[in-house]
Amino acid sequence: MSGCVFCGIVAGEVPAFRVADEPDGVAFLDTRPVFKGHVLVVPRTHLITLTDVPATALPGYFGLVQRLAVAVESGLGAGGTFVAMNNKVSQSVPHLHTHVVPRTKGDGLRGFFWPRTRYADDAEAQGYADRVAAALAPAAA
Template identity: 40%
Template sequence: MSLNFDPQWLSRYPAQEPVGGAVSSCVFCGIACGDVEAHVLAETADTLCFLDHLPATYGHVLVVPKQHFQDLLDIPEESFQHVMATAKQVANALRDSCGASGINLVHATGQAAHQTVFHFHVHVVPRYDGDSIVVFPRLADPTRKHEVAQRLRTALNAPQPPKTEAESSQA
């Protein structure tokens, strides 16, 4: 039996092609600099949070770094930590102000993961009892756990290449 999982919400987003380094067409950069209208909720020196324009649930928020990074593989650790700290604050606010009984943090890196805006962002999705959203439809073959575990152990324990001089100076 083959399942074809095509969430309806995805088709409502126009796909934005990755633009190698150019951020002029990035809608989230436009929101961060005030050129694009959004329901901005709060900001820190490094992050901005605003309502998703096509929310999955009541109170669905996006948290972005103000600086442009394409995705999870591009964002520096320090900026990632700032986004996650802001996402946690938003989650607490959603619980306290909107009565959320749960929270999903959702991120997509790459077109295969359905990333539609190529500026790193985290969805903070409040969950309510009975909202019927399925986050993980469980489509992978569970009998392949041993194989994937071995692959990941090998990759995670592999020696890391030495940092370049430019990377070392950023740390």
């Protein structure tokens, strides 16, 4: 897509520190990493959110993400990884991308990047669970 920096990286028109270039996607270092070695994984096709990915492409794309999570951990001697994806809100580039961030114990990253909350009680929690399940049911049918 014209003007998309990630499409430019996939096409080789925009420079990037590539980590992987495969049929299922391209991975490269984030230019503003949470920690050094923070990798972004993008599909070759311009897709904006996870819901835009065809079901047939999911195994290949997430297989690449999974392999990169292992590679970031073992290649950098990290204790683990944080794997995340934004859809629309807080999505800095409107091209689907998955973050694979190296983690070490005591690295200062605390859970998620936003404040946490609680449900008032079990009934409220069940109400939310029921609403999501009801919205999921038609997709499963």
